[in-house]
Amino acid sequence: QAQLVESGGGVVQPGRSLRLSCAASGFTFSSFGMHWVRQAPGKGLEWVAGIWYDGSNKYDADSVKGRFTISRDNSKNTLYLQMNSLRAEDTAVYYCARGYCTSTSCYDAFDVWGQGTMVTVSS
Amino acid sequence: DIVMSQSPDSLAVSLGERATINCKSSQSVLYNSNKKNQLAWYQKKPGQPPKLLIYWASTRESGVPDRFSGSGSGTDFTLTITSLQAEDVAVYYCQQYYDTPPTFGQGTKLEIK
Numbered sequence A: 001q002a003q004l005v006e007s008g009g010g011v012v013q014p015g016r017s018l019r020l021s022c023a024a025s026g027f028t029f030s031s032f033g034m035h036w037v038r039q040a041p042g043k044g045l046e047w048v049a050g051i052w053y054d055g056s057n058k059y060d061a062d063s064v065k066g067r068f069t070i071s072r073d074n075s076k077n078t079l080y081l082q083m084n085s086l087r088a089e090d091t092a093v094y095y096c097a098r099g100y101c102t103s104t105s106c107y108d109a110f111d112v113w114g115q116g117t118m119v120t121v122s123s
Numbered sequence B: 001d002i003v004m005s006q007s008p009d010s011l012a013v014s015l016g017e018r019a020t021i022n023c024k025s026s027q028s029v030l031y032n033s034n035k036k037n038q039l040a041w042y043q044k045k046p047g048q049p050p051k052l053l054i055y056w057a058s059t060r061e062s063g064v065p066d067r068f069s070g071s072g073s074g075t076d077f078t079l080t081i082t083s084l085q086a087e088d089v090a091v092y093y094c095q096q097y098y099d100t101p102p103t104f105g106q107g108t109k110l111e112i113k
Helices: none
Strands: A003-007 A010-012 A017-024 A034-038 A044-053 A058-060 A066-074 A078-083 A092-101 A106-113 A117-121 B004-007 B010-013 B017-027 B039-043 B051-055 B068-073 B076-081 B090-096 B108-113
Touching: A003 A106, A017 A034, A017 A092, A017 A117, A034 A058, A034 A066, A034 A078, A034 A106, A034 B017, A044 A066, A044 A078, A044 A092, A058 A066, A106 B039, A106 B051, B004 B068, B004 B090, B017 B039, B017 B090, B039 B068, B051 B068, B076 B090
Parallel strands: A010 A117, B010 B108
Antiparallel strands: A003 A017, A017 A078, A034 A044, A034 A092, A044 A058, A066 A078, A092 A106, A092 A117, B004 B017, B017 B076, B039 B051, B039 B090, B068 B076, B090 B108
16 A cells, blocks of 8 residues: 655744655655645645656746755655745645556656645744 | 636535536646546545545546546536535645646635535
8 A cells, every 4th residue: 555654844943944754655666756745724735846756857836946855765765855945935734745657657646645744934 | 837726615515415616727738649638636634635536637536436526628627526425524626737837726615514
Protein backbone atom coordinates (compact mmCIF):
# COMPACT_ATOMS: atom_id res chain seq x y z
CA GLN A 1 0.00 0.00 0.00
CA ALA A 2 1.48 3.31 -1.09
CA GLN A 3 2.29 5.62 1.80
CA LEU A 4 3.85 9.04 2.21
CA VAL A 5 4.98 10.47 5.54
CA GLU A 6 6.06 14.09 5.85
CA SER A 7 8.32 15.52 8.53
CA GLY A 8 10.26 18.67 9.29
CA GLY A 9 7.50 21.17 9.92
CA GLY A 10 7.50 23.58 12.84
CA VAL A 11 7.55 27.21 13.89
CA VAL A 12 10.16 29.42 12.24
CA GLN A 13 10.85 33.13 12.17
CA PRO A 14 10.38 35.17 8.99
CA GLY A 15 13.44 35.09 6.79
CA ARG A 16 14.68 31.78 8.16
CA SER A 17 14.87 28.38 6.48
CA LEU A 18 13.28 24.97 6.93
CA ARG A 19 13.60 21.65 5.10
CA LEU A 20 10.67 19.29 4.76
CA SER A 21 11.06 15.60 4.03
CA CYS A 22 8.64 13.04 2.69
CA ALA A 23 9.39 9.33 3.10
CA ALA A 24 7.72 7.07 0.55
CA SER A 25 6.94 3.37 0.87
CA GLY A 26 4.77 0.73 -0.75
CA PHE A 27 5.51 1.72 -4.34
CA THR A 28 8.43 2.20 -6.72
CA PHE A 29 9.32 5.76 -5.76
CA SER A 30 11.76 6.23 -8.62
CA SER A 31 9.00 5.69 -11.19
CA PHE A 32 6.75 8.57 -10.15
CA GLY A 33 6.78 12.34 -10.31
CA MET A 34 6.32 13.90 -6.89
CA HIS A 35 4.88 17.16 -5.66
CA TRP A 36 4.34 19.47 -2.72
CA VAL A 37 0.89 21.02 -2.22
CA ARG A 38 -0.01 23.34 0.62
CA GLN A 39 -3.11 24.62 2.36
CA ALA A 40 -2.96 27.83 4.37
CA PRO A 41 -5.32 28.09 7.37
CA GLY A 42 -8.86 28.61 6.15
CA LYS A 43 -7.76 28.64 2.52
CA GLY A 44 -7.82 26.30 -0.45
CA LEU A 45 -5.24 23.99 -1.96
CA GLU A 46 -2.18 25.47 -3.69
CA TRP A 47 0.34 23.49 -5.70
CA VAL A 48 3.88 24.43 -4.67
CA ALA A 49 6.41 22.41 -6.65
CA GLY A 50 6.91 19.24 -8.67
CA ILE A 51 9.80 17.05 -9.76
CA TRP A 52 10.09 14.34 -12.40
CA TYR A 53 10.63 10.70 -11.46
CA ASP A 54 14.40 10.95 -12.06
CA GLY A 55 14.87 14.50 -10.77
CA SER A 56 15.80 15.80 -14.22
CA ASN A 57 13.05 18.43 -14.29
CA LYS A 58 11.74 20.62 -11.50
CA TYR A 59 9.05 23.27 -11.58
CA ASP A 60 7.44 25.48 -9.00
CA ALA A 61 4.79 28.09 -8.36
CA ASP A 62 5.54 31.76 -8.88
CA SER A 63 4.75 32.36 -5.20
CA VAL A 64 7.80 30.35 -4.12
CA LYS A 65 10.11 30.77 -7.10
CA GLY A 66 13.69 31.55 -6.05
CA ARG A 67 12.96 30.68 -2.40
CA PHE A 68 11.88 27.01 -2.38
CA THR A 69 13.70 24.08 -3.96
CA ILE A 70 12.27 20.63 -4.51
CA SER A 71 14.60 17.64 -4.70
CA ARG A 72 14.57 13.89 -4.28
CA ASP A 73 16.85 11.02 -3.34
CA ASN A 74 15.62 7.90 -5.07
CA SER A 75 18.12 5.74 -3.17
CA LYS A 76 16.39 6.80 0.05
CA ASN A 77 12.81 6.97 -1.34
CA THR A 78 12.61 10.49 -0.02
CA LEU A 79 11.32 13.80 -1.36
CA TYR A 80 12.49 17.14 0.01
CA LEU A 81 11.42 20.77 0.04
CA GLN A 82 14.06 23.30 1.01
CA MET A 83 12.30 26.49 2.04
CA ASN A 84 14.40 29.66 2.36
CA SER A 85 13.47 33.28 3.09
CA LEU A 86 10.22 32.17 4.66
CA ARG A 87 7.34 34.62 4.90
CA ALA A 88 4.22 34.75 7.03
CA GLU A 89 2.17 33.86 3.94
CA ASP A 90 4.03 30.55 3.68
CA THR A 91 2.24 29.39 6.85
CA ALA A 92 0.34 26.27 5.82
CA VAL A 93 0.01 22.53 6.03
CA TYR A 94 2.40 21.10 3.46
CA TYR A 95 1.40 17.86 1.76
CA CYS A 96 3.62 15.54 -0.20
CA ALA A 97 1.71 13.99 -3.13
CA ARG A 98 2.42 11.42 -5.81
CA GLY A 99 1.76 12.26 -9.42
CA TYR A 100 -0.74 10.09 -11.22
CA CYS A 101 0.85 7.82 -13.83
CA THR A 102 -0.50 5.45 -16.44
CA SER A 103 1.60 2.73 -18.04
CA THR A 104 2.94 5.25 -20.55
CA SER A 105 2.76 8.76 -19.08
CA CYS A 106 2.65 10.73 -15.87
CA TYR A 107 0.44 13.70 -15.09
CA ASP A 108 0.15 16.43 -12.51
CA ALA A 109 -2.87 14.96 -10.78
CA PHE A 110 -2.26 13.59 -7.31
CA ASP A 111 -3.35 10.09 -6.35
CA VAL A 112 -1.49 9.45 -3.07
CA TRP A 113 -1.11 12.04 -0.31
CA GLY A 114 0.72 12.22 2.98
CA GLN A 115 -0.95 13.42 6.17
CA GLY A 116 0.81 16.76 5.94
CA THR A 117 3.20 18.75 8.11
CA MET A 118 2.42 22.18 9.53
CA VAL A 119 4.76 25.09 8.90
CA THR A 120 4.18 28.28 10.87
CA VAL A 121 6.17 31.38 10.02
CA SER A 122 5.94 33.84 12.86
CA SER A 123 8.14 36.10 14.93
CA ASP B 1 -2.13 30.23 -15.50
CA ILE B 2 -5.43 28.45 -16.00
CA VAL B 3 -7.98 29.79 -13.52
CA MET B 4 -10.44 27.29 -12.08
CA SER B 5 -13.75 28.62 -10.75
CA GLN B 6 -16.20 26.53 -8.76
CA SER B 7 -19.85 27.14 -7.98
CA PRO B 8 -21.44 27.35 -5.57
CA ASP B 9 -19.00 28.21 -2.78
CA SER B 10 -21.16 26.25 -0.36
CA LEU B 11 -24.05 23.86 -0.65
CA ALA B 12 -26.48 22.24 1.81
CA VAL B 13 -28.24 19.08 0.68
CA SER B 14 -30.53 16.67 2.52
CA LEU B 15 -29.38 13.13 3.19
CA GLY B 16 -30.27 10.87 0.29
CA GLU B 17 -30.59 13.78 -2.14
CA ARG B 18 -28.34 14.81 -5.04
CA ALA B 19 -25.49 17.29 -4.76
CA THR B 20 -24.08 19.03 -7.85
CA ILE B 21 -20.86 21.05 -7.93
CA ASN B 22 -19.72 22.96 -10.98
CA CYS B 23 -16.21 23.81 -12.14
CA LYS B 24 -15.21 26.10 -14.98
CA SER B 25 -11.72 26.53 -16.41
CA SER B 26 -10.46 29.73 -18.05
CA GLN B 27 -9.36 27.72 -21.07
CA SER B 28 -10.04 24.26 -22.43
CA VAL B 29 -8.34 21.37 -20.62
CA LEU B 30 -9.15 18.86 -23.36
CA TYR B 31 -5.90 17.23 -24.47
CA ASN B 32 -6.21 16.69 -28.21
CA SER B 33 -3.73 13.84 -28.49
CA ASN B 34 -5.80 11.49 -26.33
CA LYS B 35 -9.15 13.33 -26.39
CA LYS B 36 -9.22 13.34 -22.61
CA ASN B 37 -10.02 16.22 -20.28
CA GLN B 38 -7.21 16.76 -17.80
CA LEU B 39 -9.48 17.54 -14.87
CA ALA B 40 -9.55 15.94 -11.42
CA TRP B 41 -11.83 16.17 -8.38
CA TYR B 42 -10.72 15.84 -4.76
CA GLN B 43 -12.51 15.49 -1.44
CA LYS B 44 -10.99 17.25 1.58
CA LYS B 45 -12.17 16.60 5.13
CA PRO B 46 -10.83 18.53 8.16
CA GLY B 47 -7.65 17.03 9.54
CA GLN B 48 -7.27 14.67 6.59
CA PRO B 49 -5.31 14.95 3.35
CA PRO B 50 -7.17 15.46 0.09
CA LYS B 51 -8.49 12.33 -1.57
CA LEU B 52 -8.55 11.86 -5.33
CA LEU B 53 -12.10 11.01 -6.42
CA ILE B 54 -12.18 11.51 -10.19
CA TYR B 55 -9.58 11.97 -12.92
CA TRP B 56 -9.88 12.46 -16.67
CA ALA B 57 -13.02 14.40 -15.67
CA SER B 58 -15.12 11.25 -15.38
CA THR B 59 -12.98 8.26 -14.33
CA ARG B 60 -13.61 7.21 -10.76
CA GLU B 61 -10.54 6.37 -8.66
CA SER B 62 -10.40 2.84 -7.34
CA GLY B 63 -12.44 2.43 -4.17
CA VAL B 64 -14.52 5.57 -4.66
CA PRO B 65 -18.26 4.85 -4.25
CA ASP B 66 -20.26 4.93 -7.45
CA ARG B 67 -22.52 7.65 -6.09
CA PHE B 68 -19.70 10.00 -7.10
CA SER B 69 -19.58 10.83 -10.80
CA GLY B 70 -17.89 13.43 -12.98
CA SER B 71 -18.96 14.87 -16.30
CA GLY B 72 -18.22 17.68 -18.71
CA SER B 73 -15.70 18.58 -21.35
CA GLY B 74 -13.62 21.51 -22.53
CA THR B 75 -14.14 24.22 -19.93
CA ASP B 76 -17.24 23.13 -18.01
CA PHE B 77 -17.35 20.25 -15.57
CA THR B 78 -19.64 18.83 -12.90
CA LEU B 79 -19.20 16.60 -9.88
CA THR B 80 -22.41 14.86 -8.89
CA ILE B 81 -23.03 12.99 -5.67
CA THR B 82 -26.23 10.99 -5.83
CA SER B 83 -27.92 9.93 -2.59
CA LEU B 84 -25.81 12.05 -0.23
CA GLN B 85 -24.41 10.29 2.81
CA ALA B 86 -23.32 11.87 6.09
CA GLU B 87 -19.69 10.94 5.40
CA ASP B 88 -19.74 13.03 2.21
CA VAL B 89 -19.61 16.26 4.21
CA ALA B 90 -16.36 17.84 3.01
CA VAL B 91 -14.86 20.51 0.80
CA TYR B 92 -14.57 19.48 -2.85
CA TYR B 93 -11.94 20.83 -5.22
CA CYS B 94 -11.52 20.59 -8.96
CA GLN B 95 -8.01 20.75 -10.43
CA GLN B 96 -6.65 21.00 -13.94
CA TYR B 97 -3.50 19.17 -14.94
CA TYR B 98 -3.52 20.29 -18.57
CA ASP B 99 -0.95 23.00 -18.05
CA THR B 100 1.78 24.01 -15.63
CA PRO B 101 1.21 25.13 -12.96
CA PRO B 102 -1.55 22.71 -12.00
CA THR B 103 -4.31 24.82 -10.46
CA PHE B 104 -7.22 24.18 -8.12
CA GLY B 105 -10.64 25.71 -7.83
CA GLN B 106 -11.39 27.64 -4.65
CA GLY B 107 -13.38 24.74 -3.20
CA THR B 108 -17.05 24.02 -2.53
CA LYS B 109 -18.15 23.27 1.02
CA LEU B 110 -20.83 20.57 1.15
CA GLU B 111 -23.01 20.30 4.23
CA ILE B 112 -26.09 18.42 5.30
CA LYS B 113 -29.39 20.34 5.28
